[in-house]
Amino acid sequence: TQEAATTGTGKGSSGETVTLQTYQSNGTYYLYDTSKPMDGIIRTYTANQGSSLPGNYVTDADNNFQSSNQAAAVDAHYFAGLTYDYYYDTHGRNSYDNNGSDLISTVHYGSNFNNAFWNGSQMVYGDGDGSTFSPLSGSLDVVAHELTHAVTDTTANLVYQDQPGALNESMSDVFAVIVEAENGDFDWQLGEDIYTPGTPGDALRSLENPELYDQPSHMDDYYNTSADNGGVHTNSGIPNKAFYYIANDIGLDKSGDIYYRALTSYLTSQSDFEDARNALLQSAEDLYGANSTEYQAVSDGYAAVGIG
Numbered sequence: 001t002q003e004a005a006t007t008g009t010g011k012g013s014s015g016e017t018v019t020l021q022t023y024q025s026n027g028t029y030y031l032y033d034t035s036k037p038m039d040g041i042i043r044t045y046t047a048n049q050g051s052s053l054p055g056n057y058v059t060d061a062d063n064n065f066q067s068s069n070q071a072a073a074v075d076a077h078y079f080a081g082l083t084y085d086y087y088y089d090t091h092g093r094n095s096y097d098n099n100g101s102d103l104i105s106t107v108h109y110g111s112n113f114n115n116a117f118w119n120g121s122q123m124v125y126g127d128g129d130g131s132t133f134s135p136l137s138g139s140l141d142v143v144a145h146e147l148t149h150a151v152t153d154t155t156a157n158l159v160y161q162d163q164p165g166a167l168n169e170s171m172s173d174v175f176a177v178i179v180e181a182e183n184g185d186f187d188w189q190l191g192e193d194i195y196t197p198g199t200p201g202d203a204l205r206s207l208e209n210p211e212l213y214d215q216p217s218h219m220d221d222y223y224n225t226s227a228d229n230g231g232v233h234t235n236s237g238i239p240n241k242a243f244y245y246i247a248n249d250i251g252l253d254k255s256g257d258i259y260y261r262a263l264t265s266y267l268t269s270q271s272d273f274e275d276a277r278n279a280l281l282q283s284a285e286d287l288y289g290a291n292s293t294e295y296q297a298v299s300d301g302y303a304a305v306g307i308g
């Protein structure tokens, strides 16, 4: 059979045309990227509104993925590549497990499904119902959020419950902000590109002002609940706000290095917010010294949210 790695184009949900790393086999083009240094590949599928995974490869006849029903797949494929690049170029991490495993994404999962998730092996994106969400792969911060769950699961493996769970969520929001900023799209919001398409300017969460979307930003307002695994998507506002203070103090790059070191070298499955403060302080000391402004920024940021 005749086959080769190819470079194509595609139109994502934003309407912009992007360059895609594709693969051609017997005259059909696949969303199958073999261009990364990892021995794995980036491959994107569609569940065709079903729920079996990974589903079918997304293909095209002329290597120009321009049709509207391909937009969600174009976004998932392209944004997965950007997120891979961030972890490899910035931290030398080869895929989510630092072992070059494939990045597998499936779009068009379920019917009007208002969610996205990492299922332990791959990323899965719903189409949204068109009111609460548009197709959920349409936002780089959401793709980076999901892939960071995979990084967390293969490192600290923070239990998805109560404070460790809120920390798990916060780590995904932290790197979502950083990956967007690295790609020239900096903001403190999560999901602004896919949340409530009919309401411009809002988002799912704000790290600058968690209260905007009913999240606390201080330990005094920690939300005790049994819902949502102990409020992991609510209480993440507290470590998120601490990151906002720290990054405003020392910048996103240094913050990203401190957070990556804490996530991969010090945090463990039961780490709580106090443990996160200590892990981040230790990481800042390792990288910049105990008397550094970076160390002080971590201490101040956590103190400002009532921790430490």
Ligand SMILES: O=C(NO)[C@]12CC[C@H](CC1)C2
Pocket: 114, 115, 116, 117, 136, 142, 145, 169, 191, 204, 233
């Ligand atoms: O925070 C999340 N998952 O833990 C979300 C929920 C809606 C967006 C896609 C996945 C963000």
Ligand SMILES: [Ca+2]
Pocket: 141, 177, 180, 187, 188, 189, 190, 191, 192
């Ligand atoms: Ca954002």
Ligand SMILES: [Zn+2]
Pocket: 145, 149, 169, 172
């Ligand atoms: Zn999450």
